[in-house]
Amino acid sequence: MPQGAAATAVDGTGKDGGGGGGTNPSTARPAAALPLKLLRPLLLVAVLGTGFLAVLVLLLGGPAYSSMLPSLPAAADALPASVGKAPLERWVRAPASAWHNMTDEELLWAASWRPSVRRYPYRRTPKVAFMFLTRGPLPLAPLWDLFFAGAGDAGLFSVYVHATPGYRPDFPPASAFYRRLVPSQVAAWGQVSMLDAERRLLANALLDPANERFVLLSESCVPLYGFPAVYSYLTRSRASFVGAFDDPSPHGRGRYRGGLAPEVRREQFRKGAQWFELDRALAVDVVADDRYYPKFREHCRAPCYVDEHYLPTALSIEAPAGIANRSVTWVDWSRGGAHPATFGEKDVDEEFLKQLTAAPGKRQGNCTYNGQPADVCFLFARKFAPSTLRPLLRLAPKLLGYG
Template sequence: MKVLCRNLEQDRERAMISSWPFVICLVLLVSMPVVFVLAHRILMPTTLPGIPDMDEADDVALFRRATLASAGGGGSAGLRRRPPSAPKIAFLFLTNSDLTFAPLWERFFRGHERLFNVYVHADPAARLLLSPTPSFLGRFIPAKATKRASPTLISAARRLLAAALVDDPANAFFALLSQHCVPLHSFRFTYRALLADPGAPPTPTGFRRHRRSYIEILSGEPGLRDRYVARGDDVMIHEVPFEQFRVGSQFFVLARRHAVLVVRDRRLWKKFKMPCLKSMADSCYPEEHYFPTLLEMQDPQGCTRYTLTRVNWTDSVGGHPHTYRPPEISASLINRLRRSNSTYSYLFARKFSPDCLDPLLKLADSVIFQD
């Protein structure tokens, strides 16, 4: 009897052991969908793309050169060397497509070659089919990839500022523009408006004025709190208190000392270079936050707090402003775009579709450059 019971128990154990592979397979089969769902949630990044480490390392080296060049009061081994000259405007074009309006800018620049420099940051992925016009030829700086809703647009603007600082010590103003921007006045008018700033405060010596920067700095805007926490609830603390967080237009004209301040900054950049949460993508516009916040915290009295680039947000789509089309181009439109509530009229405007070039060229000599 004992032998019989032992045999039965052994048979049961063998049966259980032989069934284990089947049980394991069944468990795995049932659990695979659950594992797939959980892995997707756990392993997929919760943030938008950030700044690649290699890009950051390259930028730090460039920014150090720009800071040293400015501290020394002269140029360094950069794009070009020049002796001191009259103050110049550095036109910084940030683009991810062809510079369609280059022919219009050529007319704007004509005859003033000693008073300006051009620098272009073109996204390496952009297919530029048009040949550069004379003022843009050879003026493309080493560029990195850019993407909306990421700090890469801040990096690109800082790269342009640094390249212009290294290149020419005569660059006094730095105008950030896009491929969709056009001038609203002649170069002569633009130059005089920037250089003869009646609101610029005197220096301690009283003999010459500090040049101000033309950058929009806004507080109390709708959705400002969501923009502030786009990287996480407490990410910006303590370097950037919410009370000092600002928003403004992506496009500005900076005085030289503020351009140096931007490329020298490490403290605020440490926060603003952090990627936004995917869940906050609709509130992630770092390029509209970093520059106004930095200048508000460092030198609020040295800024006009308004931009010189006109834009129409009345019928924006997907975060993009109104795009002007050929039927809208007229002398009355140019005059309307110039009007401003600030000290000066607007000097530039966006956003224009590429096919606006011909109608704008027809108005260039008779309207746009007739101040």
């Protein structure tokens, strides 16, 4: 066979264009084999590089994100339900620590999710989220630990602490406050940053699907009853406890700002206590609010205080039947001034605590609960100085029902 014919036979696939009748086969083979020799080391480098990057991500970024992600079901958990496994419960389990590395924008987005199907497809025990808004230390934490110990089951409550950035708590592992600090920012009294801190606490608590009731507390708050009574009172309530009233004085409607319109009219402007309690549905509404929150953030400046007006106003407009128009946290305004009275060690004795708990018609006042007159209106009280810890620890077992 002539040399040109041999070349045509080698290139019969047509990939070389079929027009190289004068091409020498001995020179064509190395050109075809060269890419294969280069491809093998390139593939090896790519595989090794991918593996290195994967290990690097796990070492540097894994722990920060893994605490926020539900654990994947193990192979045994993939068995049919008849075997007694519940894979979904592993996906809705709350993180062991309250810390994470999400931004506020990411946090509020994650917290605003809610299922369209109201019935839970797994056994769910409602929890009460106790959210502490504090500058730093919690001097009354030992009293609260006695209160939480009375739950008998840690699955009935959760704790969240929003403190000034830089605060490093040293609670022991046995404390209910251990690893419950959430990422925070500076919150100043009377400023919109205070409302941001409250929404941040709500959003963190909403990440636990079991949390059903959300109560805002300060470092100066104390529980007035044992955990079973508080838990029952909150979880059985058909309303959330938000104070909202129309105050025609300069300290009420006088604080209204025209920039709140048209979303909020002057006659809709309300005032109330900062220390609220919400059910899950309203808590989601608050963190997802893009109607009233932007207005208050921009226009409610002193003497308009967002922590006193935003929540009472927004919920009075959107969910008037869902709030009880009162707080469950007692304070004493009888001494006058811009702030309620602070109680010291000498104030806390048996008579004082009896007036707060066992004397209807005195400190408890008159209120309704689920549409019926109630003897108990307040579950918590403030403001208690750090010096009150000693007498409270001594009197709590006898007068408050815990410890």
